[in-house]
Each structure stands twice: as C-alpha cells, then as structure tokens.
Amino acid sequence: MMHAQLEALLEIQDLKSQRRELARETEREVQETVFNLSVDDALEELDAKIAEMEEALDPPVRARYRRMAGKHPRVVVPVIRGTCYGCFVAVPTAQASQADRNAEIRSCQNCGRFLYHVD
C-alpha cells in the first residue's frame, strides 16, 4: 500500500528526471535520431504535466514540496539499504524496516527530502 500523495510525488519526481535527462545534449541526440522525437515539444509537454501535477497535490504536501524544491533539485529520493540517497545518511532502523514503509509520507530527518523505500 502506498500513500496516494507519495505516489503523486514519485510521479512528479520521475517526470522531472525524464525532463532533466531529455534536456541533456547526449540524450537529446539519441531521442531525435533513434526515435524521431521532437525534443523541444516533448519538454514543453513535460513542463505542462509537471505543473499540473504539482497543482493537484494536497495543499500541505504542496507547501512542503515547494519548500524542498527551493533547496534541492531532487525532492523525492530513494531509501536503499537503509540509506537516504539524498544526503547519504542512514534513516532510523525502525522506519527502514517497517513492512509498509511507503504507506505514509515520510521525510529524511537529516535533509528533509521525501523518502521512497525501494528495497
């Protein structure tokens, strides 16, 4: 079970990752030559979708998200083997070992980024 707002945050983060990669020259070249993609149009579409999804967040989550986005390019980060991959500090063992770890929206106690448990 995953918290609906965490799922939305995750999607926004994935779209932002996609946008960031697409804007890079190497990926742009691959997307244009292999897939015949109009990268400029794709970037515009992604920007619009990201803005729409940010607006749809619950107000308190959106406020936290915007605060964090002002500080960090990546607002949602994975927890892998008990480590926050935003600041690389261990998250408390009790939190990291819970079976339903993504059922609540949690933040790293050190850096404040939203956490998504992968493993």
Added chain:
Amino acid sequence: MELREFLAEDAIQLDLKGESKDEVLKELIGLLGVDEKSQGILFKMLKRRENLGSTGIGKGIAIPHCRSLVVNRLRVAFGRKPGGVDFRAIDEQPVHNFFLIVAPPLEVSNQYLPVLGRIAQFAKEPDVAARLGQLGQPGDFLDLLAEKGV
C-alpha cells in the same frame, strides 16, 4: 558492458499474449518481477514517454524506456509478439519485438544511454528482425546477443 548483464533469462518472453500496446507494455513490465504498485508506476511512466512519441523504431521493433525511482538498478526485458501489435511505430507497421529498459534516476554507472544505443544499433542490423522471429527459446535470444557482441 554487455546487454546480458542487465537481462535475466526469465525476463525474456517469446510469446507475449497482449493484443494492444497497453497490454504488451504491462506484460513486459511483469517480466521485471517488481511489486504491483511499482508495476503501475512504471506503466504510467512508459505511457507518458509513449505519449511524447512512439518508441517503435521501425522494422517491427520497439524500445519502450523510462527512468523511475521504483527500480534500484538498470533492468532490461525482451518480449516477442508473433502476430505483432499496433504500436504507432515510425514506419506505421506492427511491432513484433520489444526491448524494455528501465533505470533509476540515480544510476551511478550511467549505462542507461549506452544500453539504449546498443539496443538501437543491434535492432538496425539487417538480419536481426528475421533472426528474432526464428528464436525457439529464451536462451536463443541470449545466444544471438552474444553472437552479435551486444
């Protein structure tokens, strides 16, 4: 770097059942063995990429791909749909062979683009589409990759 490093034999399906683009994407995601929620998120991300423009590159081959936080390492799956499905490919022909690539946003070794490039190069070799159609079992696919040095 070899493609086989990212491709387990159980992530190869030579008889996809899906009859539509969405069904095939879901089936391919299923080959990765991730949990149901992660499958849903990957499907959404792949659909978003497809909505920007089809990843069907012609000659019956598509390379759906995305980056997502729900995977912690680069993963590849291969699926073949003998009858083909409409994937809105560049050449507007049905797609029979699908290479799925998913990678985390924070991929330390940054092999996502090289893997994408290698698959695209492999797919464009003149005999590959026909050879993929002749595969009898998943191991044959790995053998073909080895033969081509991919």
